Amino acid sequence: MASGEQARLARIKDNLVRRARIFALTRQFFQEQGFLEVETPLRFPAVAPEANIVPLLSEGWFLCTSPELHLKRLLAAGYDRLFEIIHCFRKGERGRHHNPEFTILEWYRAGGDYRRMVEDTGELINYVAQGLGLGSRIKYQGQEIDLSLPWLQITVREAFRETVGWDPVAQHDPLKFDTDLVTRVIPSFSSGGPTVLAEFPAPMASLARLKPGDPAVAERAEVFAGGLELANAYSELCDAAEQKRRFAAEAAQIEKERGQTVPLPQNFLEVLSHLPPCGGIALGMDRLVMLFCDAASIDEVLAFTSDTA
Amino acid sequence: MKIEDVGRNTKMLLNGIPFNVDDVDFMKPGKGRAVYRLRLRNLKENTVMEQTYHSGDDVEEVEVSSYEMQYLYQDGKSYVFMNTETFEQYHIPEERLGGREKFLKEGTTAVVQMMGEAPIAVNIANFVELKVVETSASTKTDSLVSQNKPVTLETGTAIGVPAFIKEGDVIKIDTRTGTYVERVTGKK
Numbered sequence: 001m002a003s004g005e006q007a008r009l010a011r012i013k014d015n016l017v018r019r020a021r022i023f024a025l026t027r028q029f030f031q032e033q034g035f036l037e038v039e040t041p042l043r044f045p046a047v048a049p050e051a052n053i054v055p056l057l058s059e060g061w062f063l064c065t066s067p068e069l070h071l072k073r074l075l076a077a078g079y080d081r082l083f084e085i086i087h088c089f090r091k092g093e094r095g096r097h098h099n100p101e102f103t104i105l106e107w108y109r110a111g112g113d114y115r116r117m118v119e120d121t122g123e124l125i126n127y128v129a130q131g132l133g134l135g136s137r138i139k140y141q142g143q144e145i146d147l148s149l150p151w152l153q154i155t156v157r158e159a160f161r162e163t164v165g166w167d168p169v170a171q172h173d174p175l176k177f178d179t180d181l182v183t184r185v186i187p188s189f190s191s192g193g194p195t196v197l198a199e200f201p202a203p204m205a206s207l208a209r210l211k212p213g214d215p216a217v218a219e220r221a222e223v224f225a226g227g228l229e230l231a232n233a234y235s236e237l238c239d240a241a242e243q244k245r246r247f248a249a250e251a252a253q254i255e256k257e258r259g260q261t262v263p264l265p266q267n268f269l270e271v272l273s274h275l276p277p278c279g280g281i282a283l284g285m286d287r288l289v290m291l292f293c294d295a296a297s298i299d300e301v302l303a304f305t306s307d308t309a
Numbered sequence: 310m311k312i313e314d315v316g317r318n319t320k321m322l323l324n325g326i327p328f329n330v331d332d333v334d335f336m337k338p339g340k341g342r343a344v345y346r347l348r349l350r351n352l353k354e355n356t357v358m359e360q361t362y363h364s365g366d367d368v369e370e371v372e373v374s375s376y377e378m379q380y381l382y383q384d385g386k387s388y389v390f391m392n393t394e395t396f397e398q399y400h401i402p403e404e405r406l407g408g409r410e411k412f413l414k415e416g417t418t419a420v421v422q423m424m425g426e427a428p429i430a431v432n433i434a435n436f437v438e439l440k441v442v443e444t445s446a447s448t449k450t451d452s453l454v455s456q457n458k459p460v461t462l463e464t465g466t467a468i469g470v471p472a473f474i475k476e477g478d479v480i481k482i483d484t485r486t487g488t489y490v491e492r493v494t495g496k497k
Binding site for chain 1: 365
């Protein structure tokens with residue numbers, strides 16, 4: 001047993017060294033751009049209710065599923081450029097790309113929108129690649145990925161019409177959407193470079209605002225590379241009444257599916273009307289490390305997973 | 310059981326057929342529902358298929374146990390096996406043996422998968438050794454490697470073998486492909 005662990009940790013040592021370097025470069029990138037690094041709680045009384053994200057309980061409170069609400073509370077108080085690197089916990093998420101405890105990088109820009117956050121992501125990833133001495137072309141799982149900008153952009157509507165032949169904006173079918181997305185749409189993305197999937201159907205807006213002039217879609221985009229879902233960007237919703245309505249709908253679905261009554265994050269809802277127009281994005285740091293380490297599984301970039309903790 | 314609790318080697322029932330879960334691929338969009346892609350092996354026919362589930366789905370778990378059993382005799386379209394520990398006897402229909410019954414000699418043992426009291430699959434060894442009981446005369450034009458000389462095995466099954474195999478030889482057979490592998494007796 002012990003020797004198995006020693007062999008495993010010896011085998012992934014290069015990845016862990018590179019992981020530390022990627023974290024250092026990420027912090028350096030944001031510091032150079034004038035972003036303030038902050039820390040928010042790992043354990044608090046109410047998470048954003050999301051039907052597809054199951055939080056872990058801790059003495060009646062919840063372990064952090066995302067730092068989003070606290071970072072927005074800081075923005076509402078006048079902080080304009082923020083970033084955080086934080087461990088998050090999501091129950092039952094375990095697979096090649098998932099560990100129930102994982103690391104999120106999240107950053108916000110007052111005055112920004114989802115497009116600007118995607119641009120930041122492009123700059124960050126190229127900055128890290130340069131810092132690692134890799135240039136703009138990397139190899140991931142046999143694919144040659146060109147990281148140079150601009151990245152290919154496609155709307156959700158176009159991507160689904162082309163690969164699975166239906167329009168998820170016109171037809172609301174979340175179960176079919178998620179299945180087609182992971183089994184067919186993502187695998188269809190070009191392996192030559194990252195892909196930005198933009199404008200999610202309005203019912204999947206979550207905490208994003210709807211697109212002015214086209215309220216059937218939300219200003220939300222996701223970044224993919226090498227089949228990895230790397231980041232999720234929003235033009236943030238600043239409308240407290242609308243946010244409350246969406247939370248209530250999620251809470252109702254959770255009650256129906258899991259039989260649990262979930263508290264609404266009142267502290268967040270109370271200050272949301274002070275949130276300036278802003279963009280925010282969450283990026284999976286473990287996935288970014290996987291990409292730069294040519295790792296097929298998250299297990300190769302974590303010293304300890306839920307199986308070995 | 311819930312799909313969340315299914316792991317590698319869980320045995321489950323789908324449309325009344327027992328499957329072994331060979332692999333689970335967990336995929337989940339950050340904000341979306343988890344998708345579980347299972348590679349399922351049909352325990353009766355040993356074929357493999359993929360099936361997709363979503364978080365919250367129910368699957369029917371089955372208890373499948375393996376027992377060592379001795380093949381006793383053929384009874385019409387059934388093959389009679391005996392549990393070597395309990396001496397309980399089971400009539401197993403021919404189709405559960407997947408064509409490999411042709412190489413089953415009375416007295417040999419096999420692993421039988423049982424769902425409760427119902428045998429669902431018989432795992433016969435991949436290689437068996439059987440005696441040749443009848444051959445036709447070989448001709449001089451036969452090459453050493455060709456396996457087109459018909460012989461009859463002690464189980465009554467006919468099989469193609471190289472020309473040098475004689476009556477009384479014991480040969481090794483791959484039961485998965487039903488083909489000759491090598492001569493066991495008379496090796497120099």
